[in-house]
Amino acid sequence: MRLAVWLALSAVTLLGGCASFTPDAGFAPVAERVGATLGRNAVRIGDEVTAAETRDRVKALLARPLGPDEAVQVALLSNRALQADYNALGIAEADFVAATLPPNPTISLERTTMIGLLEIERRLVVDLLAVATLPARAEIGRLRFEAARMRAVEATLRTAAETRRAWYRTVSASNVVAFLEEARLSADAAADLTKRLGETGGATKLDQARASAFYAEISNDLARARLKVVTEREALTRHLGLWGEDLGFKLPVQLPALPKRLAGSAELEARAVRDRVDLVAMRIDLEALRQSLGLTETTRFVSIGELAGISSTEFERADGRTHRSSRRGFELELGIPIFDLGEANVRRARETYMQAVNKLAAKAIDARSEVRAGYAGYRATWDIARQYQNRILPLRRIVSEQAVLEYNGMLKDVFTLLTTARESAASNMAAIEAKRDFFLAAVEFQTSLIGGGGSSGSPETTSATSSAAPGGGEGH
8 A cells, every 4th residue: 555655645745735715715805905996995794793893884874974985885884795796705715725625535445255255455546637737727726716806896896886876866866856846836936926916917827827837847847856866765775785774874965066177087098908807807817718728738638547556455264274465556547538639628728718818808998998988978077067057057047036137127927937947947957967977977987997887887968858848848
C-alpha cells in the first residue's frame, strides 16, 4: 500500500492550496464598493443579531420623512430580493471553495472465498486528471467568484436606482395632488361665484356651465392623481421592502430643488466602459472562459485518468495450517481517444468564448450609447424644468393676476378668466412633471455611468398636449 499512502499524502498536500469560507460569504468587497459608489451601507443579513441591528436602523430612518438617499438606505437594509442576490454570492463562494478541493479518493474492499482460500483486496483510487488540473480549475473558480461579486454590486446599484425612481414618482404624484386640491378650491369658489352672479343676471347660463365644468374636470384630475399616489407609493413600498406597521412612513410633499449646475460631460464614455460593474463582471467572466478554453484544449485527448494503489492478501488453508501471502501494485486507467478526440468540446469552448467576446463588445457599444443618451436627457430635462421654473410659471402668475384685475374691472368676461385658470393649472402640472422628469433622467444618467440600470427604460416625458386643459378637453 505504499503507493496508496503516497497518494493520500499527496492529496493532503494539495489541501494546503484550498480556499476557505469567509465569515460573510465574500460580501465585504461588495459592501466596500457600494459604499464608495453610493455613499450608503449595504448589509448582508445572515444571522439574528444582524437582522435585529438592521431592523433598529430601519426604524430610526422611518421615524423621519424619507428623502431619496434615506429611501435608498432603507431599501438596502430591507429589500428581501436584494438579500436573495446576496445569497447567490454565498452560493458562488461555495462553488469556488469546491473548485479548489482535490478530488476525494475512492476506497474499495473486495473479499472472495473458495474452498480453503480467502482473498482480500483493497484499492485506493485517485482521479489523476482532476488532480493535475486542480490549479487551473481553482483559478477559474476564483474568477467566477469575483464576477459574482460584481453581479452582487450591480444588483445593489439596481435596487438603489429603482428605489430612487419610485421615490421621485411618488413625491411628484403627491405634489400634483397638493396642487390640484388648491386648484379645486379655487374652481369651487369660481363656480359658486358664477352661480350667484347668474341669479342676479351678472352671468349667463353658458358662463355658469363653463365654471361648473371646470370644477368637475379639476375634481376628476384630483381623483386620478390620488389614485396615482396610491399606486406609486405601493411601488416604492415594494422596493423599500416594508410591510405591516412600517407602511405609514412619511415622505416630503415637494420634490427637491433643481441643482444650479450640472455634472461635466468630459470622458463620460471612457469612464462608463472602465467602471460600469456589468462590464467589469463580463470581463472577469471572459477571462474565466479564456482559461477554461485553455484547459479544455490541454485535456482534449484525456477523458479518464485514474490511478489505483492495490493491496491484496490471500489466506490459504493447507496441511492443517493457514498460509498468508500478500501482493502490492498499482493500476493506471486511461481513456483511449479513438472515436471522441475532444474536438466537440474544444469547438464548443471556442464558440462559447467568442460568444462572450462579442457580447462584451456589444455591451461596451451599448454602454457608450447609453451614456450619450443619458447625458442628453439629463441636460435637456434640466433646461426644460428650469424654463418652467424661471419663465413659464412666473409669466403664468402675471397672466392670472392681470386676468383677475381685468375681470374685476369688467374688462374681461368669465370665459376668459376660466380659460386663464385652466391654462395656469396645466402649466403648473407640466412644471411638476418636468421637474420629476429631470430627476428620473438624472438616475438614468447615473446608472449609465456606474451600472445597475435597465429596469425603467427612458424617463417619462411631458407630452405635447400638456398645455391642454385638465380632463383632456379645452372646455370651449
